[in-house]
Each structure stands twice: as C-alpha cells, then as structure tokens.
Amino acid sequence: TIAREDLSAELTKNELKILQLLMEKPGELVSRDALMLNLWDSDSFIDDNTLTVNITRRRKKLKEIGAEDFIKTKKGIGYYL
DSSP, X not given: OEEETTXXXXXXXXXXXXXXXXXXXXXXOEEHHHHHHHHHSOSSSSOHHHHHHHHHHHHHHHHHXXXXXXXXXXXXXXXXX
C-alpha cells in the first residue's frame, strides 16, 4: 500500500519493487534493463512491453493518490523520480 495524505492505493509485488528501486536512487536514471533484471531476475524471457505496462499501472495508482508525474521517463532508456 502507498499513501499520500488521506488517500491510499494497493500495489502489486512488481509495482512495489519498481517503486522501491526508483526511490533507492532518487534523481538517478534507472535503466529499463536494470528494472527488468530486478523484477524478473532475467530480461531474456520478458517482453519489453511488460515493463511498460507495469510502469503505466503504477502511474495510474500514483495519480489516484495525487502523485501525478512522480515517475519520469527518459524515452527508451529508463525511469527516474
């Protein structure tokens, strides 16, 4: 669960892992490859779109609690806070 003020949203295991990794490196670009390795221990069997879907879901949940634009994108490279 993530919360902001009096709003909260439930996160899946992968959504929480992504957010945790990004929060451990505030302001630093975390590559798509690093995120995929952290989530699935391998990027060889994961479609690149799988990560995009996970990030999109996370953004939607963050928006629901008023934290829109919390995760930023460096197109094709990675994400940062």
